[in-house]
Amino acid sequence: MQTSWIPFIPESASTVSGKVDALYFYLSGVTVFFTLLISGVLIFFVIKFRRRSPFEIPRPIAGSYKLETLWSVIPFIIAMSMFAWGAQLYFVNSRPPKNANEIYVVGKQWMWKIQHSTGQREINELHVPAGRKIKLIMTSEDTIHDFFIPAFRIKADVLPGKYTMQWFEATKPGTYHLFCAEYCGMNHSGMIGSIIVMQPTDFDNWLSGNASQQSPAVAGQQLFQSLGCVSCHGANGEGGRGPALVGLFGSKVSLNGGQTVIADEAYIRESIENPAAKVVSGFNPIMPTFQGQVTPEQLIQIMSFIKSLQVSGAPAPVTSAPPSKADASPAKSTASPPPNRQ
Amino acid sequence: MKAFETFETPSAARVNYINAQYGLKSWLLTKDHKRIALLYLGSISFFFMVGGVYAMLIRLELLTPQGDLLSSATYNKVFTQHGIIMVFFFLIPSIPATLGNFLVPMMIGAKDLAFPRINLLSWYIYLLGGIVTIYALLAGGVDTGWTFYVPYSTTFSNSYVIAAGLGIFISGFSSILTGLNFIVTIHTMRAPGMTWFRLPLFIWAHYATSLVMILGTPVIAITILLLAFERLSHVGIFDPANGGDPVLFQHLFWFYSHPAVYIMVLPSMGVVSELIANFSRKNIFGYRFVAFSSLAIAVFGFLVWGHHLFVASQSVYAGMIFSFLSFAVAIPSAIKVFNWTATLYKGSISYDTPMLYALGFIGLFTIGGMTGLFLASLAIDVHVSDTYFIVAHFHYIMVGGALFGYLGGLHYWWPKISGRMYPEGWGRFSALVIFVGFNLTFLPQFVAGYLGMPRRYHAYPPEFQIFNVLSSAGASILGFGLLIPAIYLVWSMRYGKHAEANPWHLPGLEWRTASPPPTENFLTTPIVTWEAYEFAPPEEMQVIGRMKDEPVSSGQ
Amino acid sequence: MAEGVSIEHEASHAALQHHFENMEQQREAGALGMWVFLVTELMFFGGMFLAYTLYRTRFPADFASASNHLDLTLGAINTIVLILSSFTMALAVYSSQVGKSRNQIVCLLLTIVLGATFLGIKAVEYYDKYQDQLIPGQLIPGRPFHPEVQEPGTPYDKHKLHLLPGATVKHVEMFYWIYFAMTGMHALHMIIGIGVLSVILFFSWRGRYGPEYHNPVEISGLYWHFVDIVWIFLFPLLYLLGRHLEHM
Amino acid sequence: MSEHIVSLKIYVTIFLALMAGTALTVFAGLQDFPGKLNVIIAMTIAVVKATLVVLYFMHVRYSSKLIWVVFTSALFWLVILFAFTFSDYLTRGWL
Ligand code: HEA
Ligand code: HEA
Ligand code: CUA
Ligand SMILES: [Cu+2]
Secondary structure, X not given: OOOOOOOXXXXXXXXXHHHHHHHHXXXXXXXXXXXXHHHHHHHHHHHHOEOOOOXXXXXXXXXXXXXXXXXXXXXXXXXXXXXXXXXXXXXXXXXOOOOOEEEEEEEEOOEEEXXXXXXXXXXXXXXXXXXXXXXXXXXXXXXXXXXXXXXXXXXXXXXXXXXXXXXXXXXXXEEEEEEEOOOOOOOHHHOOEEEEEEOHHHHHHHHHHOOOOOOHHHHHHHHHHHOOOHXXXXXOOOOOOOOOOOOOOOOEEEEOOOOEEEOOHHHHHHHHHOHHHOOEXXXXXXXXXXXXXXXXXHHHHHHHHHHHOOOOOOOOOOOOOOOOOOOOOOOOOOOOOOOOOO | OOXXXXXXXXXXXXXOOOOOOOOHHHHHOOOOHHHHHHHHHHHHHHHHHHHHHHHHHHHHHOOOOOOOOOOHHHHHHHXXXXXXXXXXXXXXXXXXXXXXXXXXXXXXXXXXXXXXXXXXXXXXXXXXXXXXXXXXXXXXXXXXXXXXXXXXXHHHOOXXXXXXXXXHHHHHHHHHHHHHHHHHHHXXXXXXXXXXXXXXXXXXXXXXXXXXXXXXXHHHHHHHXXXXXXXXXXXXXXXXXXXXXXXXXXXXXXXXXXXXXXXXXXXXXXXXXXXXXXXXXXXXXXXXXXXXXXXXXXXXXXXXXXXXXXXXXXXXXXXXXXXXXXXXXXXXXXXXXXXXXXXXXXXXXXXXXXXXXXXXXXHHHHHHHHHHHHHHOHHHHHHHOOEHHHHHHHHHHHHHHHHHHHHHHHHHHHHHHHOEOOOXXXXXXXXXXXXXXXXXXXXXXXXXXXXXXXXXOOOOOHHHHHHHHHHHHHHHHHHHHHHHHHHHHHHHHHHOOEOOXXXXXXXXXXHHOOOOOOOOOOOXXXXXXXXXXXXXXXXXXXXXXXXXXXXXXXXX | OOOOOOOOOOOOOOOOOOOOOOHHHHXXXXXXXXXXHHHHHHHHXXXXXXXXXXXHHHOHHHHHHHXXXXXXXXXXXXXXXXXXXXXXXXXXXXXXXXOOHHHHHHHXXXXXXXXXXXXXXHHHHHHHHHHOOOOOOOOOOOOOOOOOEOOOOOOOOOOOEOOOOOOOHHHHHHHXXXXXXXHHHHHHHHHHHHHXXXXXXXXXXXXXXXXXXXXXXXXXXXXXHHHHXXXXXXXXXXXXXXXXXXXX | OOOOOOOHHHHHHHHHHHHHHHHHHHHHHHOOOOOOHHHHXXXXXXXXXXXXXXXXXXXXXXXXXXXXXXXXXXXXXXXHHHHHHHHHHOOOOOO
16 A cells, blocks of 8 residues: 555555545644643753753743733633644545445454455455445444544444444555454454545446345345245235335334334334334234344345335335446356455 | 762661562562552553454454454454453553552652552452453354454354453453552652642653543443343343443543543653653743643543544544544643653753653654544544554554553663663663564554544455565564563563662662662651752752763762 | 540450550441441442433433333332342341340341342342343343333233334334443342441351441441442432333 | 530430431332332432531541541542543433
8 A cells, every 4th residue: 555645655546545644743733732832841941041050040930921821721721723724624524425336344263255236245355446435334243343544534333233334435456455443353354455446337246246146235135035025015015914115214214102203224123123113103012023034144134124114015126336337147157256355 | 970879778678578588478478569569560461461462463363364363253252252351451550550659659648549458459350351351252252353442243253252341341440449549659659848839740651540540441431331231131232222421431431431541641651751851851841831731631631532433433623623632632642742751952962761761652643643633634544444544553652652661761861770770782682673563564554544444353455465565574573572572671670680779870769769679668758848859959960960970979 | 626635545345456546436436437438339320320311301201211111029029139138238237236245146147138038139130131122132142132112002911012192113222231230239239238247247157247336337337327328319210210101 | 526525315315217218218118100100209308418427427427527528628629530431321322
């Protein structure tokens, strides 16, 4: 991974990396300034007022309110500027854009299992097109991990039992480090990989060259059958003893007891693992818990199936490929996922 | 030099707290706060060496990108045990239990701490905690990181998590008892005339530290118990499989562990306030601001723990609140740094070893502290969290800050503790070696950190090797530098020049009794009539002013 | 801080320790010391109350069902026992202040007996949970957490878990985990308290405490009252959590 | 501190108040009040009982100002622990 032209700064390969570096330079500047100022004054005083004779006693100086206010107000203002800039950048970065491509990431002790919504599966490698907003939906099968891409200046913990989100838009094609940045045991330092950013056209060839077995939405539909969800939600989620799931994702759901929640990934996961926690109004909690019977990956597949249930009835697999691309038909046998690069 | 009227008659100097009694029992069952301080000094130095050996192992391992010296499992145990021993068994007790125990009663004119028996009990509890932790290390070690994050520590680690946790749990009570003893002593046992604003700033700093010890330590005690309970019962409140939340553990852990870092640095700030004022023979600039800034750090220190959870799926809004408060908590530290610097203005500054450590502290604490501001700024922390940038930040402020304060204080009060002078030449030389070694060890880690080198990695991509080689080179210089005081301080106990009662000619109450002091510190309860750091009574001040070389009526 | 400089100690009482100037200073130090210790106890229990509050808001139905399975009468009796023991403890301190040493000894004895009664009732409750297989996880090897669930419509059975709508056994287990953590830690503090009071009883019996010197009685009283206060909060939070939902 | 010897009468009245409080909280616990009222009532009674024990049994009412400060600051630190932890949990969904 080559460093950029500024020494000691990592490759800048995402839309936010430049902004984070700018803030880093500002803070470095202030730190160097204060360090030089203080050590400079220190050295000057230590030399100028060195003890000349063992018997001298300098006149005491109690202090001055003016100076005290000066060197608390000014650092406070500087501190607030640092806070505001950092918080603003963070707030913008933490809101995933609406139309981003969704890629699912499952962290498992010492490897990253990645699945594109068009079905491609990768281990410890993530191919993404440059210039496209990518949203990572991440969960873990065991301990806490952390999906860290230094070149994009982003990281987020990956926790068992919940989904965490982060997004990026890569700007420069190339291969960048992927590190696990939350200690997860024996091979924490081996849970690494690479992010391969490609020109959109090359990405499309890669996509078709690696057509998946089946998209998660299709796999999800099969699970919807095998787990018995159909008996209460209908074959295509049109509803029955349980509420209709068509068009559920992203909609407002009113619950018994009056609150309304947005049906996001967390809500759907909770509805499957702990259905009684939030009961849809007008229903009583007869839905059993599927906690422990569904692996995080199967959960992702059910999730994509429910997301694919648009109001237009029949489930249309969501193509995350650029709109120009025809449906990814599973033409060629898939190349075995690239060996886990140590 | 005008001698400060002392409260001891020369003949009394022969019998002091060291030779008052002999035999092992007189040490192991002592109730004298000074002897207990020495017991702590011995045990703390032992643990510092053990922690240091682990540090050397880490640096040796990281010399090469591949993990070839230690297996990854062993390396995980080494950095965990380095962290646990250095934090809980060296730095948290270091100044309060040694210099604090020795000096708090003396500086306020008391005969001993409020509860001498509880003071001895706190040493035995510390020792028991240490023994349990050493057992955990020898039996197989613990590999959860010093942070013990769940679910790794409860379900996935098969190392001695409960034993190590028990060791820390027990040592926590030693910290609580020390804090309790200091608070009660400072409130109820000040000599007549020793009002709050005549107290040396060393006492203010220890008062603030004790507040943090009392209010914070119980929370980590219960957190460790809950973790052990969950690890034993395989079910509990942190395991997501049954509805628990691992982030709750992080909230409970950091509720204590951030204030704990102020337990580590506040006593050193107290030492530096003493050193800067006394070695420039001037009262501290803005005494009340520096005193109250210690309290402000202790109180605000409890409002910022969430800055350790910025990337741990904490809500965005809670992150903003914690980020704002983390910047606010920096202001009292800024006030201290500027007041120390202002104290030097028009002072009469001497370059004795303690002063070198104090000046080193100010410089390195500024760097360490301001890199904390990088981490408090959300957007940057997202990039550098869990990288070597964090390792560099906390070593700069714990080793460059707290350890330098400890070494400075150790040298400054060594004549009072041992009755002997340390060799000044070696003192200054080792201080410089340590300063150079320290910077070479941890400055490159900032760079490796921003470049993205993750922490707790036993193997790393080759492009980070240059920084690790520099850091390991620095560590060997630092390690060598630290050996020198270890040697000459022990040497000085027998062969050092005998120290007078007031070798630095200072107004502090502890310098107005013999070196080493008698068991009851002062033969008669002193009556304090002078302000803090008052080098000459006000009425003489107009005459003296800044004298070039006219000797003052030297009473010595 | 006593004003005035008394170089020698005032007519020093036998119990005045050498490093204190006078009895007033020693008593003040003792009381402040205990209050600072009680601050640490408050923060210690605070951690558990935080976990309780968080998971009660997350799993209301499960916590209510689990709480309703607790024996309310035993809980109420225990609360009364503990308040009674606080009363006798206060009387013990009063007696030592006014010099009635016989009353002091009787009240201390009563306090210890009441404390033991509390622990006895607690043991009965714990055994009851053991029988209903409500000990969380694999704390007791071979007897994991596995309560029988009351089927709707079957006759009410005291030993079966009656699940309110929406409650799952998994989260009932979490309630019991917190229940055993909090009441267990509270019981441990009771045992320590009884130990301390027995020592105080021994010295009272030796006639050591009287109107001029009764700090230890007062200080152990503070500790005992604190342990009672913890139970004053534990009782409603653990036992009265969902009783009103019972007959919904 | 203990200079002020609390009269027996006060001890007995406080004891009776505590017993009444216990009865009241058990009774209130069985009633089905709307919404969160049950919790609020139970906690208020508990706080009142605890305050009585602290003021009279633990003599804080007659103690030095320092004891008051120690006692109230402990409560304040508990509030810090709860408030900031819940500032995370309550705002997790907002984005
Ligand atoms: C002695 C120990 C100590 C001290 C005093 C501090 C002090 C500070 N720390 Fe640090 N910190 C640690 C030890 C310490 N820290 C440790 C051990 C960790 C990692 C734990 C782990 O994960 O293993 C850590 C981690 C840590 C993090 C989490 C990083 C992460 O894991 O993602 C953060 C985030 O905000 C932080 C911030 C701060 C701040 C703002 C201060 C402030 O208090 C500093 C204030 C000081 C100054 C600012 C300098 C003086 C001021 C001036 C010279 C004037 C100019 C100033 C301004 C313009 C404001 N620290
Ligand atoms: C609290 C104080 C403290 C101190 C003093 C130190 C001291 C040192 N630390 Fe460490 N360190 C931590 C606290 C501390 N550390 C913590 C909390 C962690 C995080 C752990 C985790 O991630 O879980 C950490 C982690 C850590 C890492 C990162 C490991 C990783 O993430 O993989 C590294 C790497 O270089 C390191 C290096 C060093 C070095 C070279 C020193 C040197 O300063 C050591 C020098 C000391 C000696 C060499 C001792 C020799 C001295 C003598 C023999 C004389 C003494 C005897 C007498 C005085 C009588 N430390
Ligand atoms: Cu996964 Cu570290
Ligand atoms: Cu912190």
